[in-house]
Amino acid sequence: APAQDASPAPSSMPAHRRVSNRAHPKAGVIPAFQSLFQLIVIAIFIITFCVQPFRIPSESMESTLLVGDFLLVDKQVTSPDTDNVASLLPSAVIHRGDIVVFHDPVDSTLHLIKRVIGLPGDHLRLHSGQVFINGHALAEPYAVYRPSPPDNFRDNFPRLQSADPEIDSRWWIRMRSLIDNGELIIPTGNYFVMGDNRNDSEDSRYWGFVPREAIVGKPLFIYFSLEQHDGDDTNTLTQTAVADQRRQHPSKIDSLVDFARWGRTFQIVR
DSSP states (O other), X not given: OOOXXXXXXXXXXXXGGOOOOXXXXXXXXXXXXXXXXXXXXHHHHIIIIIEEEEEOOSSTTTTTSOTTEEEEEEOOOOOTTSOXXXXXXXXXXXXXXXXXXXXXXXXXXXXXXXXXEEOTTOEXXXXXXXXXXXXXXXOOTTOBOOOOOOOHHHHXXXXXXXXXXXXXXXXXXHHHTTEETTEEXXXXXXXXXXXXXXXXXXXXXXXOOEEGGGEXXXXXXXXXXXXXXXXXXXXXXXXXHHHHHHHHSOOHHHHHHHHBOGGGTTEEOO
16 A cells, blocks of 8 residues: 655644745845944934044144044033933033134134143143243143244244234234233134144234134044045154065055054044
């Protein structure tokens, strides 16, 4: 007699043991697109309201920030005289010594980055490059004074005897009305900013105050730093020797190392 199939008919199998043989190649496509869309919305929200990328274009903040550093800037900035609002990031009230990104007071289409030195109501002056606030010398461990020709306007600010050729004419006129007993009085709602590289920085000494509404935010950290190969003369000999050695033994690793300053990645900006 022919052998009989002992397995039960499909209709008689328990429901929990039935397995569909139909393939569903598109079953995971819609959820994947939904997840991608959610990530895009979150990224747009963060960039619009919370943080913004920014690249260092000049040497005015060396050696705190280098040309080629890429920063994430916290846009949740509130002034000391306003109420803080709920934020996804910690409060970013502007204090003396903070580094801020702002619209250039001369050309608002540009962004600049400097350190806040004077707050609203402060009486400020410089004597031989040393900053005095309300009659007291300001401790500035971040400031760098590289050798340069003497400049009375730059180092003994405010100075009315002669106008520096780099100074903005509108600022020169306004500054004269804000000086009392050799000190510059910072008006309400304005900040006096300077670069850490003091002898090579065009800052509030040359174009005036930064209004509160012009401030974009404060840098959080360096997320990438692009290596600059046209360094100063002091490093030329060392760079040439290293370059010659790597030409003799070229490798992809050398090219990758030369591409960026990896040691500055995720460095907190202070």
